[in-house]
Amino acid sequence: MDARALIGVGVIAPSPPLRLDIDADALVANWRWFAGASSRAACGAAIKADAYGLGARAVMRRLADAGCRDFFVATWGEAAALGAYPDDLSLSVLHGLREDDLPAALAGTARPVLNSPAMVARWKAAAGGRACDVMVDTGMNRLGLSPEEARSGLLDGLQIDTLLSHLACADEPGHPLNEQQLFTFRSIKAAVPARRYSLANSAGICLGQRYAFGLTRPGLGLYGGIPAPGAEGHVRRVVRPHAQVIQVRIVAQGATIGYGAAFTAPVAMRVAILNIGYADGYLRAFGDGRGHAIAGGVACPLLGRVSMDLIAVDVSAAPSVGDGDWLEIEYDLVTASIATGLTQYELLTMLGHRYQRRWI
Template sequence: MTRAAGRANGAIVSSPLRLDLDGDALAANWRTLAARGGSAACGAAVKADGYGLGAAGVVARLWEAGCRDFFVSNWAEAAALLALAPGSVAVLHGVRDEDMAQALAGAVRPVLSTPAQVKRWRDGGGGACDVMVDTGMNRLGLSAAQAASGLLDGLAITTLMSHLACADEPDHPLNPQQRDAFRAVAAAVPAQRYSLANSAGIMLGPDYAFDLTRPGLGLYGGVPTSDAAGLIRRVVTPAAEVLQVRDVSAGASVGYGATWDAPRPSRVAIVNLGYADGIVRGLGPSLRFAGGLPAIGRVSMDLIAIDVTDGDVGAGDWLALDFGLPALAAASGLSQYELLTGLGDRFERRWV
């Protein structure tokens, strides 16, 4: 049973809104990013429930495509993934005292990022681990000095990694600074492999790939840099069922605040979709549905109005939303990441 589907008295209850997810496009995006990384292995960030698509479906399709390295944010996500990914799984947020029993019991590796986490893992008898080093982002990670101080001596480090702060700006001077800083740390800290590049970092070229890349956004149809625009395929298409089609006379308003007035006698479709589903109010003026049909008025919690005067639409029809991530991000001020991970649980997720 997919997310947003349930049971009532034994019968499956369907949702009036869905995400159509293109599994072929997901796999193709992974292969494209893997090829751009040259000889480096290509993993996948599947945190936030596979960027909102559903980690189970994502991992199954990426595994079939050849992906063997998966990254989640915390141990709850790792527990949900264990049965799905028999390959390599790493927890990016490290290990707390509360996580140690789970971490020591399974094959999932913590990504250690503080001296306290290193001590906790060592004192607890932990085995293979990954380590995050900060090279200029000033988020998670040991400093370069800490990493080279002997703090990590004796640890079985599978992957030493860092994270680029400005990879989506290819000309930003911090990119080569971080690359060179990471090279210096890698020369001083033994590990089985080294990893720096996310989706945007992959697009910076082979100097950033090292041994393992960790794409996220680009897998799911996000376009990390302008150079990727013709390479990445769209994965997610939201669709909603039409509840009602109504006739609106010229000059009459639609929706909260009466922000849209009909310029002519119009037909307006009302669909099961709104900001409770992640289609936030700021997206309203830029939303287009199948055939270019525009959203009108304000997006409300559960409903969006669409001008279907020029379309053949009736109650019970399904209308697909044009979910081009770069264009919607530019129009709304939201990031492509927010648009993806904000898609709500009321959508039925269907792999097509």
């Protein structure tokens, strides 16, 4: 039989040669630290972008079990992907309410975050008094009503569960815009009634309790990123990528490795070819020795360029490594950010869909 005819008729696909080990205890510990730092405010969780690449449904379940009750996604497609969730959980859709989103918004329990006068009018006309959230722009100039629009009476008649804004420079504690946004948000809070008010993301929580209000919305910090000064030593690493060795080979002294012959072996070297590359979010910025794998505690430097699906690492100091072995890819977010010039957000969310995700 032609091999193509076997597809979809009971052939079991082999497991991927890539995996993400995700530490459930670290995830929960990080949320609990941010919850404690939020003081009397409730602590939610941003699970947009598939929980920054870790898997939104799995993250939501584990944080809900730990006590988190408020979750945030970007779009209605992300909300739908979560499937059913317990009635005592709250889900908000940050990007609001297009005309195309109305059927999904009216069919479920997730709340739209209304960002414009047009969204406000759309919800008033369609929702019959159902609760919503509202975003007010206090200085980021991204999404949200202006303070003047929020105070104008536009929101009269809405049942606002949470009034939100978003800090632009919370990762820089001394930036003057933080205090300006705090002042503006307080003035809006005094003018616009809502059940709760929310300003602080992960970095905003680190600015102190004045920024917490009634609800905080950590994201990056939950997943092992260090969002701002003050989180060091408290936030634990959550995700560790691993890749399988396809082949171990000896590269002769003077031979080159990879595209562009970018690396020349100074001596004969034992080299492992790993099944990971920029198609998996492990970008070329890690090439030329800026990245490494770990074999039994031994750092194995990356040699030459990162290819679409492959990298080469020096395993001369790890003689037990052989074909089929799994090596951890060093992926400390702060260290990798410094080495590559990429943000911690990019490093997390670019991890692709070819990984199997294993909760440990």
